[in-house]
Amino acid sequence: MTLNTTDRIGRAEPNARQEVVVRCPATGDIVGRVPVSAPDEVKAVADRLRAAQPAWQQIGVAGRAKWLGKWRDWMLDHRDEVLTPLQLETGKSWGDTGIEIAAVQIINYWIDKAAEFLADESVRPYGAANAAKKLTIVYEPYQLVGVITPWNGPLSVPLLDVPAALMAGCAVLSKPSEIAPLGWQVAVDGWKQIGAPDVPDTVHGFGETGSALVDVVDYVMFTGSTNTGRRIAVAAAERLIPCSLELGGKDAMIVCADADIDRAVDAAVWGGFVYSGQVCISVERIYVEEPVYDEFVNKLVAKTSALRQGMDAGHDYSCEVGSLTTAQQLRIVSRHVDDAVAKGAKVLVGGKAPDASSGFFYPPTVLVDVDHDMDCMREETFGLTLPVMKVRDVAEAIEKANDSDLGLAGSVWTRDKDKANTIARQLNTGTVNINNVITGLLQFGVPMPGWKESGLGSRSGGADGIRKYCRQKSIVAERVAMKKELLWYPYSRKKGSFTEKVVRMLSAKDWRRRLGR
Ligand code: NAD
Numbered sequence: 228m229t230l231n232t233t234d235r236i237g238r239a240e241p242n243a244r245q246e247v248v249v250r251c252p253a254t255g256d257i258v259g260r261v262p263v264s265a266p267d268e269v270k271a272v273a274d275r276l277r278a279a280q281p282a283w284q285q286i287g288v289a290g291r292a293k294w295l296g297k298w299r300d301w302m303l304d305h306r307d308e309v310l311t312p313l314q315l316e317t318g319k320s321w322g323d324t325g326i327e328i329a330a331v332q333i334i335n336y337w338i339d340k341a342a343e344f345l346a347d348e349s350v351r352p353y354g355a356a357n358a359a360k361k362l363t364i365v366y367e368p369y370q371l372v373g374v375i376t377p378w379n380g381p382l383s384v385p386l387l388d389v390p391a392a393l394m395a396g397c398a399v400l401s402k403p404s405e406i407a408p409l410g411w412q413v414a415v416d417g418w419k420q421i422g423a424p425d426v427p428d429t430v431h432g433f434g435e436t437g438s439a440l441v442d443v444v445d446y447v448m449f450t451g452s453t454n455t456g457r458r459i460a461v462a463a464a465e466r467l468i469p470c471s472l473e474l475g476g477k478d479a480m481i482v483c484a485d486a487d488i489d490r491a492v493d494a495a496v497w498g499g500f501v502y503s504g505q506v507c508i509s510v511e512r513i514y515v516e517e518p519v520y521d522e523f524v525n526k527l528v529a530k531t532s533a534l535r536q537g538m539d540a541g542h543d544y545s546c547e548v549g550s551l552t553t554a555q556q557l558r559i560v561s562r563h564v565d566d567a568v569a570k571g572a573k574v575l576v577g578g579k580a581p582d583a584s585s586g587f588f589y590p591p592t593v594l595v596d597v598d599h600d601m602d603c604m605r606e607e608t609f610g611l612t613l614p615v616m617k618v619r620d621v622a623e624a625i626e627k628a629n630d631s632d633l634g635l636a637g638s639v640w641t642r643d644k645d646k647a648n649t650i651a652r653q654l655n656t657g658t659v660n661i662n663n664v665i666t667g668l669l670q671f672g673v674p675m676p677g678w679k680e681s682g683l684g685s686r687s688g689g690a691d692g693i694r695k696y697c698r699q700k701s702i703v704a705e706r707v708a709m710k711k712e713l714l715w716y717p718y719s720r721k722k723g724s725f726t727e728k729v730v731r732m733l734s735a736k737d738w739r740r741r742l743g744r
Contacts, residue, residue: 337693
């Protein structure tokens, strides 16, 4: 296939040299190229990483922490080198781009916690019959973990998963999205520049490369769309390897009548439009209790109208909202707005894409008079819309929030802490933020599970977040080894009746059964 240089459909395209040609969604300019890895090349990289993994495991948590710390420092020192291509490949504002590097803090979390989480665990044996056993759980890393990521957080999303797997002692083969591979490649180059062991690397390409990666790793950590996630789960099942899937969301924001409306509005605007709405846990729909609906909507419209849109390539923080990253996202956002309007919704601000020749910009859009017959309230938009619905009461808000196939996260806004907790427990999502948005993502001690079609397994979550990259081994030892065990051969009438009595004595909870009466 050859590259059509006038192509503005926004999907990255392979050219005759089998490269991914990366274009800036804000300008249409070509901003970089990476080679497409064919399946045999993916296998070769995997073999190389596997060969280096035993030594990586051998150097222990402290040895691995030293290298991860150097990598964190390298990224902080080379911030603009990593972020500049990342801005160009995504069309983000420079402010949004800067958020990407905040994810390096997860490296510190695993550096600080890995020794504790990976330490052998002693388990007290259960029951008198096992009293003489010494039980230990040992965590041994999978040799090679595959990390497949989407384009919306080209640095932050791999950083949410790669450091945990590396600290666990695994080698890691990553594949960033073909839409935005450049920033991550710079970060991986940074690992090489610090002279660290050859245990992470990255391959590039489209679905075929991702699929080849699934064929050669021992564990797949996937972040992306629900459709691709389903395919990955099937492929992993065929190989009987574990996978963890972080997929799409349709996060609801519930604003109660007693909420701090100014804070809720600011959060809605940032939570809905940060990364141009292209965050799995961005605010996708808002339910506001009747008494404060008008105030909330008026303030939301005012704040949204004040947003400055553009890609500030001069890094001067002169814009809040960048462009959408793909033409597909532009199409979805336009379709959701048009569908809503056709079914009776009103656009209060935004609502019309400028000429496509000016990049994949769509204005931040507030929709009202929406209902659940509209696509904007049911499908993941992953874009610049905030549909707001008036609800009678909290019960209706909860019912509407739960009326979704997706269940990633959501938020509740009220000054009443007890009410907030009661509502949080009734929402069918993996995370609920109270009086904030998105922030659950950066709380590494709690898991980020996707309920329903939003995922399988979870990331972060304290010990679970690193132990998932390990196989558990149970070591069951005799503290005192007798000559023979009661259950061993040979069987005899006398031994059988004695065993029966012992089982009764140890298992029954009442004296009639213990004594066999
Ligand atoms: P996508 O599913 O199209 O692609 C994700 C990755 O999978 C890319 O690297 C792609 O090349 C690769 N891929 C495609 N087909 C494959 C196959 N058959 N086998 C293996 N790999 C394959 O998703 P996207 O459009 O890049 O990302 C947007 C989606 O990601 C949204 O739905 C968003 O909600 C979701 N997302 C979820 C989270 C989360 O933590 N839950 C975070 C960010 C994004």
